[in-house]
Amino acid sequence: MASSSKDAVLLQVDGHEVRVSNPEKPYFADLGIRKIDVVEYFVAVGGGILHALRDRPTTLERWPGGVFEGARLSTRMDNTGDAFYQKRVPKNAPEWVPTAHITFPSGRTADEIAPDSVAVVAWCANLGTLTFHPWPVSKGDVESPDQIRIDLDPQPGTDFSDAVWVAPHVRELLAEFGMQGWPKTSGGRGVHVYVPIQPRWTFPEVRGAVIAFGRELERRIPDRVTMSWWKEERGEKIFIDYNQMARDRTIASAYSIRPKPHAPVSAPVDWDELPDVHPTDFDVLTMPARFREVGDKHAGLSDHAFGIEPLLELAERQAKDDGLGDLPYPPDYPKVPGEPMRVQPSRARKRTSEDA
Numbered sequence: 261m262a263s264s265s266k267d268a269v270l271l272q273v274d275g276h277e278v279r280v281s282n283p284e285k286p287y288f289a290d291l292g293i294r295k296i297d298v299v300e301y302f303v304a305v306g307g308g309i310l311h312a313l314r315d316r317p318t319t320l321e322r323w324p325g326g327v328f329e330g331a332r333l334s335t336r337m338d339n340t341g342d343a344f345y346q347k348r349v350p351k352n353a354p355e356w357v358p359t360a361h362i363t364f365p366s367g368r369t370a371d372e373i374a375p376d377s378v379a380v381v382a383w384c385a386n387l388g389t390l391t392f393h394p395w396p397v398s399k400g401d402v403e404s405p406d407q408i409r410i411d412l413d414p415q416p417g418t419d420f421s422d423a424v425w426v427a428p429h430v431r432e433l434l435a436e437f438g439m440q441g442w443p444k445t446s447g448g449r450g451v452h453v454y455v456p457i458q459p460r461w462t463f464p465e466v467r468g469a470v471i472a473f474g475r476e477l478e479r480r481i482p483d484r485v486t487m488s489w490w491k492e493e494r495g496e497k498i499f500i501d502y503n504q505m506a507r508d509r510t511i512a513s514a515y516s517i518r519p520k521p522h523a524p525v526s527a528p529v530d531w532d533e534l535p536d537v538h539p540t541d542f543d544v545l546t547m548p549a550r551f552r553e554v555g556d557k558h559a560g561l562s563d564h565a566f567g568i569e570p571l572l573e574l575a576e577r578q579a580k581d582d583g584l585g586d587l588p589y590p591p592d593y594p595k596v597p598g599e600p601m602r603v604q605p606s607r608a609r610k611r612t613s614e615d616a
Contacts (some may be wrong), residue, residue: 269296273303276294276356276379280386287326288523293544299385304548306378308556309515313381316394317360317372317402319348319510324388327519343519349373357383361398364508365593376398376457390517393510404459405466409511411504412451423451424534426484426498431531437570442558447518447526451515452511455548467505469571471587472578474500489588490605503590514558517544528557
């Protein structure tokens with residue numbers, strides 16, 4: 261139900277009143293999508309996005325002015341963009357918006373929104389949130405990931421079809437370790453595979469398991485997959501972005517809207533339909549009907565929790581037999597004991613040459 265005033269619409273969602281200010285503001289002008297349409301989209305797919313976000317500390321990617329030509333996302337180096345990430349709960353949040361207390365790699369802490377209702381999602385959408393970035397943990401234990409997220413990231417010279425080609429190999433390898441994955445489109449050029457795990461291991465342990473998995477996949481299909489952190493070494497391959505499992509690194513949730521002119525969304529799909537889909541098949545205008553028809557393709561995630569012991573054993577074998585240790589963390593992370601140098605290989609060679 262909704263009521264309206266001169267400059268706002270009031271929605272009744274999950275027993276809460278959500279005020280949508282400036283409802284007619286264009287958000288994707290070329291498609292005629294307004295702010296109210298974005299909020300109503302999230303309500304329409306509410307069961308799905310709440311399943312992806314429920315009780316998880318979540319960073320908001322806010323585009324309060326909508327998506328328009330030339331719009332930029334603020335970064336650590338340049339905060340003058342039109343959009344920004346919000347990691348801390350806004351001070352004006354209603355009392356019914358729950359939070360989770362998390363610690364960043366720097367040691368600083370924050371209370372992040374941890375949605376427990378579709379009303380919370382709709383309230384965030386009113387703030388201009390298009391993309392939700394949930395941590396792979398529950399607020400009940402923010403130190404122990406309960407999901408592995410495998411990010412198949414196409415590099416220059418490759419595209420979505422290349423990620424789709426790699427995806428069945430991910431599925432096959434997971435099965436060999438007694439695990440299952442649930443795929444989704446990223447909303448861009450990539451494919452994400454989610455694997456529910458028991459929340460018994462730390463972030464470094466789970467990241468190490470993903471590194472071991474990626475290395476084994478790279479060993480099997482070296483012409484199609486790379487684990488190199490350095491872009492100059494990746495080539496035209498699919499990068500397994502293992503650092504998505506580092507603390508405070510997140511992936512756009514299922515049903516999130518991506519800030520592109522055609523308003524694409526990250527769409528859960530079945531393994532058997534993945535080869536036949538394209539990211540442009542799923543957007544703000546088409547996803548509600550699909551959701552009504554097929555429901556949440558990631559619902560099965562809640563029915564499983566796999567152990568990662570086989571991957572940790574694989575990591576040990578790789579270290580013992582092949583001398584393979586840790587890989588670099590992102591540049592903004594504190595240095596980790598045993599981590600290789602964070603120096604671009606070409607620069608390292610240049611330094612060696614200059615010192616000779």
